[in-house]
Amino acid sequence: xxxxxxxxxxxxxxxxxxxxxxxxxxxxxxxxxxxxxxxxxxxxxxxxxxxxxxxxxxxxxxxxxxxxxxxxxxxxxxxxxxxxxxxxxxxxxxxxxxxxxxxxxxxxxx
Numbered sequence: 001x002x003x004x005x006x007x008x009x010x011x012x013x014x015x016x017x018x019x020x021x022x023x024x025x026x027x028x029x030x031x032x033x034x035x036x037x038x039x040x041x042x043x044x045x046x047x048x049x050x051x052x053x054x055x056x057x058x059x060x061x062x063x064x065x066x067x068x069x070x071x072x073x074x075x076x077x078x079x080x081x082x083x084x085x086x087x088x089x090x091x092x093x094x095x096x097x098x099x100x101x102x103x104x105x106x107x108x109x110x
Contacts, residue, residue, distance in 0.1 A: 034103075036079075037094055041108035045084035054098035056080070061107075062093040084109055 034052040049059070056078065061070035069087055084092070092107045 035094075035096060035105050037105045037107055040106075041110045042084070043110045045087060045109055046081060047084070047107060048079045048081045049094065049096070050079035051096055051098050051103060054096075054100040054103070056096055056098055058097040060095045062095065063087070064091045066093075 034054075036050045036052075038048055040047065049056075056075040057073075059070075059072040059075065059080075059082075060068055061082075061084065063069050069092070070082070070084070072082075087109065089109050092109060094105045094107050096103045
């Protein structure tokens with residue numbers, strides 16, 4: 001919200017004019033990517049990632065302790081399928097860096 005002007009009078013009344021600039025403080029083009037991860041939970045470690053119209057500039061998978069277990073650079077295809085081969089059952093965090101900002105999702109491997 002921004003005040004765009006005000007005026008006063010000798011009667012003690014003050015008028016303020018205000019304008020709603022942005023309800024969230026983020027311009028439309030700055031919204032984070034809409035991240036979808038499926039199937040979730042994944043029974044075999046294979047999952048698909050879709051960031052909507054955002055370009056994926058980097059991808060990280062972290063285990064429950066926050067340790068980086070997989071990392072990829074820019075992805076040209078969307079949606080993108082990834083395999084968690086060699087990683088056990090548990091909770092993982094999928095973190096994307098996109099041209100619209102970061103996006104995070106939880107992934108369960110059975």
